Amino acid sequence: MTVYFTSDTHFGHGGARGRFRRPFDSTAEMDAAMEANWNATVGPGDEVWHLGDFALHMRPEAMAELLGRLNGTKHLIVGNNDGPATLALPGWSSVRHYAELTLDGVDLVMCHYAFRTWNGMHRKALNLHGHSHGQLKPQPRQIDVGVDVWSFRPVTLAELTVPRQRRKTVTGKEAPP
Numbered sequence: 764m765t766v767y768f769t770s771d772t773h774f775g776h777g778g779a780r781g782r783f784r785r786p787f788d789s790t791a792e793m794d795a796a797m798e799a800n801w802n803a804t805v806g807p808g809d810e811v812w813h814l815g816d817f818a819l820h821m822r823p824e825a826m827a828e829l830l831g832r833l834n835g836t837k838h839l840i841v842g843n844n845d846g847p848a849t850l851a852l853p854g855w856s857s858v859r860h861y862a863e864l865t866l867d868g869v870d871l872v873m874c875h876y877a878f879r880t881w882n883g884m885h886r887k888a889l890n891l892h893g894h895s896h897g898q899l900k901p902q903p904r905q906i907d908v909g910v911d912v913w914s915f916r917p918v919t920l921a922e923l924t925v926p927r928q929r930r931k932t933v934t935g936k937e938a939p940p
Contacts, residue, residue: 766866767805767835767917770814770842770875770893771909772797774829775821783896783911793915798832800916805834811917812862814893814908815842815875823848830854838862842875842893866920877905891923 773779774797777790787793805811817839818826830837830852838857841850850858863882864871870888872881877892877899884890890905897912906923910916 765806765809765919767809767811767919768814768873768891768908768923769801769811769910769913769917770840770907771816771896771911772813772818773816773844774798774818775825776819776844779819785911785915794829797910797915798829800914802832802834804916804918807834809835810838811835812838812840812864812873812891814840814873814891816844816893817842817849819844823852827852827854840873840875869920869924871920877902877907889924 774794775790779785780787780790780793785793787796811833818829821829826849831854836856837854839845839850839855839859840862841858841860860874862873864873870883870886871891872878872883872888873891875892875894877895878890881890882888884904887904891908892905893907893909895907896909897907899907901907908918908923913922
């Protein structure tokens with residue numbers, strides 16, 4: 764079993780394409796690409812921690828069908844756009860606002876939001892978060908797991924901890940990776 768992390772899929776949210784500069788011509792294309800990427804990455808026996816903002820503007824039945832088509836055992840860390848219908852979906856193995864996990868000897872503190880300080884930060888614990896869509900300058904041991912940063916797919920801890928170079932824009936300002 765492999766453990767994956769993701770956030771901010773915003774399935775069904777047409778406004779996400781423009782607001783977060785997603786390279787899709789339609790919401791249906793965005794949703795289909797993220798579903799395909801998820802299932803090409805995650806196997807049925809794997810585990811996925813979704814750190815919030817799963818879907819918007821979708822009927823509960825459509826969300827349940829979508830969640831059922833996504834591979835793996837799925838845990839939801841609640842995001843600001845996850846309403847009661849999302850929290851009640853039968854496909855979640857767990858639903859909570861915050862979680863701590865030790866994986867491969869690494870302590871993880873997970874929330875939808877980035878923290879300034881977190882449990883174990885001085886003992887090398889990592890803060891995994893979403894919400895910022897790659898717009899926050901990374902802090903040491905703090906990682907945005909959102910799809911906008913990771914090619915619209917879930918990622919492993921090994922992928923998250925490989926050093927990444929920040930791209931420079933034409934003006935010389937840092938842009939999200």
